[in-house]
Amino acid sequence: MIAGKRIFTFGIGYDINIHLLDKIAMKTGGVRNYSPPTNEIEVNISHLFEKLNFPS
DSSP: OOTTOOOOEEEESSSSOHHHHHHHHHHHTOOEEEEOSSTTHHHHHHHHHHHHHSOO
8 A cells, every 4th residue: 555645546438457447446445436438427427526525
């Protein structure tokens, strides 16, 4: 874990490096989230901001 730093990763689309984003989030205690390139992007980004505002 990076001293006191948590990284929250977010990927949009189908051509993303899921393994890298998962590893970064896992090693730093952050959360990862992905969104397909559809109308759901706004909902998924909203969930990400909820996690950023109220991390557990």
